[in-house]
Amino acid sequence: MTHAVALERVYCEYGAVKAVDGVELAIAEGEFFTLLGPSGSGKTTCLRMIGGFALPTAGRVLIEGRDLTDAPPYARPVNTVFQDYALFPHMNVRENVAYGLMVRGVPRAERARRAAAMLELVRLPGVGGRRPSELSGGQRQRVALARALINEPRVLLLDEPLGALDLKLREQMQAELKALQRRLAITFIFVTHDQHEALSMSDRVGVMNRGRLEQVGTPREIYESPATRFVAEFVGAANLLEGDAARRYADGAACALLRPERIRLGSEAGARASGTVADRQYFGAFVRLRVELQSLQLAVDVPADGVVPEPGARVQLHWNAEAIRRLDGNG
Amino acid sequence: MTALAAAALPPVKPHPVSDFFYRRRALLVLLLLVPPLLWVGVVYVGSLLALLANSFFGLDHFSGQVVREFTLKNFAELGTGANLDVVARTVGMALAVTLACIALALPVAYYMARYASGATRAALYIAIMLPLWSSYLVRLYAWKLLLAKEGAISWVLAKLHLSWVLEALLATPVIGGHSLSFSPLGTFIVFVYLWLPFMILPIQAALERVPASLIEASSDLGARPAGTFWRVVFPLAVPGIAAGAIFTFSLTLGDYIVPGVIGDSSMFIGQVVSLQQGTAGNIPFAAALSLVPIVVIALFLWGAKRLGAFDAL
Numbered sequence: 087m088t089h090a091v092a093l094e095r096v097y098c099e100y101g102a103v104k105a106v107d108g109v110e111l112a113i114a115e116g117e118f119f120t121l122l123g124p125s126g127s128g129k130t131t132c133l134r135m136i137g138g139f140a141l142p143t144a145g146r147v148l149i150e151g152r153d154l155t156d157a158p159p160y161a162r163p164v165n166t167v168f169q170d171y172a173l174f175p176h177m178n179v180r181e182n183v184a185y186g187l188m189v190r191g192v193p194r195a196e197r198a199r200r201a202a203a204m205l206e207l208v209r210l211p212g213v214g215g216r217r218p219s220e221l222s223g224g225q226r227q228r229v230a231l232a233r234a235l236i237n238e239p240r241v242l243l244l245d246e247p248l249g250a251l252d253l254k255l256r257e258q259m260q261a262e263l264k265a266l267q268r269r270l271a272i273t274f275i276f277v278t279h280d281q282h283e284a285l286s287m288s289d290r291v292g293v294m295n296r297g298r299l300e301q302v303g304t305p306r307e308i309y310e311s312p313a314t315r316f317v318a319e320f321v322g323a324a325n326l327l328e329g330d331a332a333r334r335y336a337d338g339a340a341c342a343l344l345r346p347e348r349i350r351l352g353s354e355a356g357a358r359a360s361g362t363v364a365d366r367q368y369f370g371a372f373v374r375l376r377v378e379l380q381s382l383q384l385a386v387d388v389p390a391d392g393v394v395p396e397p398g399a400r401v402q403l404h405w406n407a408e409a410i411r412r413l414d415g416n417g
Numbered sequence: 418m419t420a421l422a423a424a425a426l427p428p429v430k431p432h433p434v435s436d437f438f439y440r441r442r443a444l445l446v447l448l449l450l451v452p453p454l455l456w457v458g459v460v461y462v463g464s465l466l467a468l469l470a471n472s473f474f475g476l477d478h479f480s481g482q483v484v485r486e487f488t489l490k491n492f493a494e495l496g497t498g499a500n501l502d503v504v505a506r507t508v509g510m511a512l513a514v515t516l517a518c519i520a521l522a523l524p525v526a527y528y529m530a531r532y533a534s535g536a537t538r539a540a541l542y543i544a545i546m547l548p549l550w551s552s553y554l555v556r557l558y559a560w561k562l563l564l565a566k567e568g569a570i571s572w573v574l575a576k577l578h579l580s581w582v583l584e585a586l587l588a589t590p591v592i593g594g595h596s597l598s599f600s601p602l603g604t605f606i607v608f609v610y611l612w613l614p615f616m617i618l619p620i621q622a623a624l625e626r627v628p629a630s631l632i633e634a635s636s637d638l639g640a641r642p643a644g645t646f647w648r649v650v651f652p653l654a655v656p657g658i659a660a661g662a663i664f665t666f667s668l669t670l671g672d673y674i675v676p677g678v679i680g681d682s683s684m685f686i687g688q689v690v691s692l693q694q695g696t697a698g699n700i701p702f703a704a705a706l707s708l709v710p711i712v713v714i715a716l717f718l719w720g721a722k723r724l725g726a727f728d729a730l
Contacts, residue, residue: 139633159636166637172630176652186638189648237639 088151090115090241090273091136091164096145098131098297105131106142107297113275113290115240118267120276122284123294124320129277130245132294136275137166137243150240164241165234169249171226173218179205179229180214186237204232207266224255231266241273248283260287281321285309293317315413318343323374323385325349327410331382335359339412346374346385348409351395357402359384363395377401465711471704481698491705500689504709507686510601511669511713514608515616518665519658521609522616526657527650529617530624531632545614553611557678560607564597564679571597594681604680611675612668616661623657624650659726666717670710686710 089112098106106128113119121129134140135147138159147155154162165186173182181188183204184197192200198214205211208228218226227247234242244263248256264287267274278284284291285305292302293316301313312318315326327335327342335358336342354360361377361384373394375386386403388394395401438445472491475484494500529541548556563569574583587593587600594600627650635645673687686709694703721727 137633137637139637159633160639160641164637166634168630168634170628170630172628172634174631174634174649185635185640185648189635189638189640189644233634233638 092148094146096142099143104297109299116271118274118289120284120288120291127294128297129294133243133277138162165239166243167230167234167247169245171230179216183232204236208232244276325384336410341413343411346387348405349386350404351401352404354402359403363397363399468704471701474701476699491702503684511666514669515662515665517609518616522620526617526620529621564603566596607679608669612665615664619660620657623654627653655726659721667714
């Protein structure tokens with residue numbers, strides 16, 4: 087089976103900076119794949135190499151089995167939703183959406199029909215005559231999506247497309263994007279620095295750090311079994327146990343992970359540790375306690391509706407043995 | 418906390434003038450606008466109106482005195498063959514210079530806006546602005562030497578065995594002449610040289626505001642570089658091109674020195690105006706002729722607006 091996109095030992099260097107440092111990645115047909123990482127981790131550069139806007143200094147980029155490493159963007163069967171949407175300001179919405187058809191010489195009537203259908207698909211009918219500047223951020227986002235989909239790409243690249251939207255709209259668009267991807271059954275490659283977005287939308291997530299792919303897996307694997315310390319810390323809240331703490335609580339592993347929500351408060355009997363509440367933060371659904379132990383601090387998430395201990399209170403901490411995840415490698 | 422308290426800043430003291438104007442914004446705006454409005458209104462618009470009025474006066478050819486009586490004789494005289502030739506020659510030159518400046522400025526401006534960074538861009542800015550630091554007359558006479566029959570350009574062409582190209586060009590009717598410095602082609606070259614910076618800078622400013630992602634998006638959607646240029650880059654550069662064209666067009670239309678120094682001694686509007694109001698002392702006719710560039714530029718702006726040149730502003 088050919089992969090929708092495959093990166094083979096891809097490097098991208100700008101002078102002395104290795105933006106992408108030997109990435110090996112295969113993305114299946116119809117997959118919703120997310121590249122997750124902090125800014126400067128190389129995730130956008132990876133996307134740009136798939137789109138053809140950056141060329142690798144070494145390695146190969148294969149799209150649908152074809153080697154398109156050095157092909158220009160207009161010769162690739164992929165389309166992109168840009169972070170700033172990149173709508174053409176001198177064209178109205180219909181002309182923007184139909185641009186990909188126009189450059190291919192599709193007749194005007196056919197263009198108008200397909201642009202209207204695309205705007206329908208992104209649930210934005212009837213705005214074809216407006217200028218992009220007359221639309222809200224969420225509407226522009228949908229126009230950018232319609233414009234990228236009109237050429238019926240096999241792979242859609244999305245470069246932090248939801249970054250500029252407010253939280254409510256972002257959550258709504260996440261659900262819509264996911265539904266759209268299922269309906270069109272095409273491959274989505276999504277770049278974000280937002281771990282919630284990555285976990286909630288993706289079939290698989292690749293976590294990037296300093297130009298390297300640290301781990302590729304399902305959202306659940308990434309969250310529950312992070313391969314490296316970086317992944318553990320970047321995805322979700324994490325208590326990292328090292329040195330003495332790791333020896334005491336994690337059978338002598340060099341480093342181990344204990345998620346705050348896996349720790350419970352309980353009685354003295356069977357408690358694994360005890361400490362003093364130093365601080366607490368209210369998050370609505372839960373309260374995060376900072377508990378001081380002899381040699382370390384632990385974040386502990388407790389339900390907000392129960393009895394939440396005051397700062398200064400003595401608490402007993404419980405967790406199941408499998409809540410501790412050993413982290414090998416130094417990430 | 419204590420450190421912050423200790424370092425507390427003294428309170429900002431009230432200031433009577435600032436406070437007064439803070440509460441009366443309209444008065445401040447008025448005070449700021451009155452001097453420039455007076456200047457533009459009285460000195461500029463006033464002299465334009467004086468020009469307009471003069472163009473309807475006559476001249477007593479016997480005494481050389483301006484006769485302050487309404488007449489359309491000056492405008493009738495504008496319609497005569499020789500004067501129409503002057504107008505056509507000047508407007509044609511202004512159009513040709515403007516088109517050449519657009520063609521030359523676009524690549525430079527595009528390079529500056531999209532690719533040049535840091536030192537390269539600074540060097541290009543200096544290279545474009547530097548000629549403006551020296552006198553226009555000095556540059557004009559320098560070009561006279563370059564374009565002369567025994568000048569640098571014909572020397573270089575002779576060394577390259579390309580003299581025949583120059584001879585063919587000079588033998589061409591309308592643009593040709595005795596030598597580059599005595600031909601309309603020479604006038605054209607010097608005009609393009611003089612006004613090119615005024616075309617590059619506005620186009621560069623317009624292209625600077627075009628995000629790189631628009632060009633990437635066009636390419637992503639299947640457009641080849643030429644398609645991207647004509648469908649995305651050029652339309653977004655049009656406001657800058659229009660601004661630059663206003664400069665190059667009106668500067669060429671009003672110039673009366675360049676065609677006097679370089680060219681085949683056929684007259685441009687500016688030269689005729691200069692002769693009429695100076696040597697001939699026919700101020701009313703000079704005024705009528707001066708209205709021609711104003712009308713032509715008004716038509717030019719109207720046409721540019723009709724073509725949508727200012728839509729993106």
